[in-house]
Amino acid sequence: MSDAVLLEVRDLKVAFDTPEAHVDAVRGVTFSLRKGEIISVVGESGSGKSVTMRALMGLLPQSTLISGSAKLLGTELVGIAPKELQRLRGSRMAMIFQDPLTALNPVLTVGDQVMEAIRIHNSAMSDTDIRRRAMDLLAEVAIPFPEKRMEQYPHEFSGGMRQRVVIAIAIANKPDLIIADEPTTALDVTVQAQILELLEQLCHRNNTGLVLITHDLGVVAGMAEAVSVMYAGSVVEQASVDDLFDNPAHPYTRGLLGSLPEINGEIGRLTDIGGAPPTPQTIPNGCAFHPRCSFAIEKCRALSPLLTKVGNSAVACHLANGLPAYRSPRKAA
Structure with a gap:
């Protein structure tokens, strides 16, 4: 783990204006993350964990009111131009969502979805190299027979395998930051352990910072270094x-x-x-x-x-x- 600060969030606030009321969903969150560090965010449902992280990723509605500061390697994310944020999202920071079935497109093959994540941020790569990189990613997240699996659709995968595909997409461009939003919620205990071990190995291997949102304090005790x-x-x-x-x-x-x-x-x-x-x-x-x-x-x-x-x-x-x-x-x- 490096001493370099990867992500620095200061007094982050997120609010929504609804027809009924002005809603303060996140009220001044502050934390920091170093390269290669794994931190966890815990709390009951509705405490603002996911909203905080989606605000960093720019995945909230345009009408959302966001203030404060969130810097990724010195680049301010709050108020950043949409095109610049799109360039960072997927290349420098990525998110693993809670439900892999809804995170994947049911009408596209797994291979197409992994290759899309590579192609968007590597326009100079040839189709052959992109396909080879996609198969390497599937192998890296322990999906057997990657060449065959590339041609299959999400519904042909188990829950654990789908989550591995989502992780493969997240790490496709070796991001500096990964946000994992309860990545093991719908998985059985054995698969949960495999997914968490995989994430830990990937972070240590690539010096990637990981923010893990979870309700499972056992996961926090065994995996995270710091907790909010x-x-x-x-x-x-x-x-x-x-x-x-x-x-x-x-x-x-x-x-x-x-x-x-x-x-x-x-x-x-x-x-x-x-x-x-x-x-x-x-x-x-x-x-x-x-x-x-x-x-x-x-x-x-x-x-x-x-x-x-x-x-x-x-x-x-x-x-x-x-x-x-x-x-x-x-x-x-």
């Missing part, structure tokens, strides 16, 4: 994997970790976080988590906490220094 925890459109805690699991500083992070089942532990009901996360239209005043937090005090209801340094972590909580000791669930993860 999101709640209601904001980052509430950022830490290394070791610090996050050994000493979570935010009550929401503790709730997520407390929901993990224990290995060889006492059989009983899983711990849950009471209540439900707010929608972007119903975010309360003060700390957005306070209605669900058992530690909340009056200050939490009145003032929104800033992301501040607490030990080795950054935490948005008024009580981060005063929470009781926590038993690490690392073995469960």
